[in-house]
Amino acid sequence: MGASADLANAAWLDPSRPVPDVRTPLPGPEASAVYARDQRITSRSLPRAYPLMPRRASGAVVEDVDGNLFLDFNAGIAVTSTGHCHPKVVAAVQSQAADLLHYSASDFYLPVYSQMCEALAETSPISGPVRVFLTNSGAEAVEGALKLVRYASRRQNVISFLGAFHGRTYGAVTLTASKAKYHSGFGPLLPGIFHAPYACNQVDPVTGARSHDPAETFDYIENVLFRYEVSPAEVAAIFVEPVQGEGGYIMPPAEWLVRLRELCDRHGILLVADEVQSGMGRTGRMWAIEHAQVEPDILISAKGIASGLPLGAFMARAELMESWTAGAHGSTYGGSPVPCAAGLATLEVSSRRTYWPMRSIRASSCSAGCMRCMRSIRASSPMSAGLG
Numbered sequence: 556m557g558a559s560a561d562l563a564n565a566a567w568l569d570p571s572r573p574v575p576d577v578r579t580p581l582p583g584p585e586a587s588a589v590y591a592r593d594q595r596i597t598s599r600s601l602p603r604a605y606p607l608m609p610r611r612a613s614g615a616v617v618e619d620v621d622g623n624l625f626l627d628f629n630a631g632i633a634v635t636s637t638g639h640c641h642p643k644v645v646a647a648v649q650s651q652a653a654d655l656l657h658y659s660a661s662d663f664y665l666p667v668y669s670q671m672c673e674a675l676a677e678t679s680p681i682s683g684p685v686r687v688f689l690t691n692s693g694a695e696a697v698e699g700a701l702k703l704v705r706y707a708s709r710r711q712n713v714i715s716f717l718g719a720f721h722g723r724t725y726g727a728v729t730l731t732a733s734k735a736k737y738h739s740g741f742g743p744l745l746p747g748i749f750h751a752p753y754a755c756n757q758v759d760p761v762t763g764a765r766s767h768d769p770a771e772t773f774d775y776i777e778n779v780l781f782r783y784e785v786s787p788a789e790v791a792a793i794f795v796e797p798v799q800g801e802g803g804y805i806m807p808p809a810e811w812l813v814r815l816r817e818l819c820d821r822h823g824i825l826l827v828a829d830e831v832q833s834g835m836g837r838t839g840r841m842w843a844i845e846h847a848q849v850e851p852d853i854l855i856s857a858k859g860i861a862s863g864l865p866l867g868a869f870m871a872r873a874e875l876m877e878s879w880t881a882g883a884h885g886s887t888y889g890g891s892p893v894p895c896a897a898g899l900a901t902l903e904v905s906s907r908r909t910y911w912p913m914r915s916i917r918a919s920s921c922s923a924g925c926m927r928c929m930r931s932i933r934a935s936s937p938m939s940a941g942l943g
Contacts, residue, residue, distance in 0.1 A: 565613035565640065574616050576624040582606045583621030612639030633800075636835045636859030637904050644862045644900040651896035658892065660689070661885035671895040672868075674902045675860075679870055680828075680842050681850050686876035689868050689890030693831035693857030694722025696867035697794075699884055700853050701726045703871060704792035704825050707878040712785050714776065714793045714824075716753040718802025721794060721829055730794055733801040749785060751775050753799055754807030765805065773814060787822035792853075797843035800832035809847035816849045825852040825875070831867070835859035836905055862901045866894035 582590060586608040608620045615638060617627045627639065637644060651667070660668035672687035679685045690696045705711060713730070715721065721730040723737065729745035731737050738744060752772050755765040781787050795815060799805040819826045828851035833843035835856065840846060842854065852875065857867030867889075 565611070567611060567618070568613050568616060572624060574624050574626050578623055579621045581623070582608065583619070583623065585620040589620060614638040614640075630859075631863055632858075633832050633837065634858045635863050636837075637862045637901055639863070641862055641900070641904060643904055644897050647896040647900035648864070648893055651893050655892045657888070659887050660890045661887060665890065665892065665895075667892050667895040667899070668890040671866075671890060671898050672870075674899055675856070675868055676870060678841050678902070678906075679854065680845050681852070681854065681870070681872055684873035685870045686873050687868055687870040688876070688884065689866065689895070690857070690886060691865045691889050691891075691894075692722075692867045693829075693855065694724045694727040694867075695886070695889065696831070696855045696857055696869045697721045697727040697730065697829060698724055700794075700827055700855050700869040700871075701730070701792075702884055703853065703869070703875060703879065704827065706883060707875045708791040708823075708825060710789050710791035712747040712749065712790045714749050714751055714780065714790060716772075716795060716799070716802075717750050717756070718753050718799050718805070719750075719794070719796060719829075720799075720801035720832075721796075722831075749780055751780060753802060753805065754811040755805050765803070767808060767811075769808070769810065769814075772811065773818060776818065787824065790822065790824050792825040792827050793819055794827045794829055796829050796833060797847070798833040798838060806838075806843075809849075812844065812847035812849045819852075827851060827853040827855065829855045831855055831857045835901075841905075860901065861894050861898040864894040864897040866890070866898050 586606060589608045590606055607617070607625070609617050610620045611618050612627065612635075615627050615630075617625045617639065619625065627635075630636070631639070658665050668689060671689060675687055676685045688696075688699055690699060701713065704713065715730040715732065717732045719731055720733045721727045723731075725741075726745050728737050728741070729748045732750045752775055754772060755767045756771055757766045757768060758764070759766070793815065795812070796802075797807075797812065799807075816826055818824070826849075828842070828844045830842050830844065834841070834854075835858065837843070837859070838846060844851060844854075853869055853871040855867075855869045860866050860868060865888075
């Protein structure tokens with residue numbers, strides 16, 4: 556039975572209704588009340604793209620608090636990898652919640668924690684044994700990986716890329732260079748972080764089209780950074796998104812990632828693949844870096860790893876994680892039972908041999924039509940956003 560058979564409509568969703576189906580002005584009366592309360596009480600730092608107030612969802616359909624139906628191209632911001640409220644994920648969450656809501660895996664041997672680590676390790680694009688650390692979020696996984704590369708290498712410096720987004724906590728936001736506003740007002744940031752041009756860095760000022768100079772990144776790293784700013788012998792790692800997300804959804808040529816791996820090997824630098832956005836099958840393979848047949852030393856994941864529950868992870872070559880001692884890193888909530896149960900169910904659904912290939916084929920076949928539809932919607936509706 557294909558994955559699509561698992562995404563049967565929820566009981567609340569009338570199959571005769573079209574999607575989208577907007578029956579009130581936007582925002583509607585209930586949504587307006589939510590908006591008013593939110594504006595009074597929540598942090599002003601939340602960016603809020605548009606006034607959608609979701610009440611419930613199933614598959615790719617979201618219902619707002621006024622009963623309007625929307626087709627969700629956001630996937631909860633790249634999170635609901637198996638669709639909203641996949642029945643297998645919901646059942647796993649309900650079952651685990653009835654047995655054990657929380658026990659800290661940092662201090663005790665929580666069975667579902669090591670089960671989740673083992674299942675995730677089976678998907679690893681890293682040859683040989685790996686070890687896994689579970690977190691609450693992508694940013695927290697980035698922070699853990701940053702600690703690990705410095706600890707394991709005994710080197711203090713790290714390179715990231717212009718256009719990168721790695722999170723908003725201090726280390727992660729220092730690695731980030733997609734928007735200057737993420738740094739504004741928060742200095743001094745973490746020392747020892749350098750940025751280099753990403754692939755396809757040249758942008759036509761008129762058309763916005765990108766072009767790729769195969770030598771640009773490596774000329775800058777070796778002839779500018781390594782010559783004037785930091786010795787390669789003191790660089791612990793290079794953090795890279797195999798597909799850059801917030802920087803413009805840029806998929807670099809495979810040869811660029813191959814050359815980046817070779818540069819790291821030449822200087823004894825660890826390669827860290829941040830797959831928080833690009834992983835969990837979003838490119839048609841479990842991990843985007845697999846398209847280039849490049850192996851990272853550390854891989855970071857979150858977002859779609861548990862279909863919407865707060866779970867992140869970083870996995871690394873076993874010898875790296877075996878280099879740090881007990882107490883060097885931990886987490887009270889990371890890998891809590893309910894998110895782990897959701898993660899195991901998510902991996903079980905996505906482990907089917909046809910799941911990611913079929914998603915890739917379907918995405919390719921409907922991409923042009925979807926883009927035309929989205930451009931039309933964007934032109935006519937203030938409730939649409941996010942299309943480049």
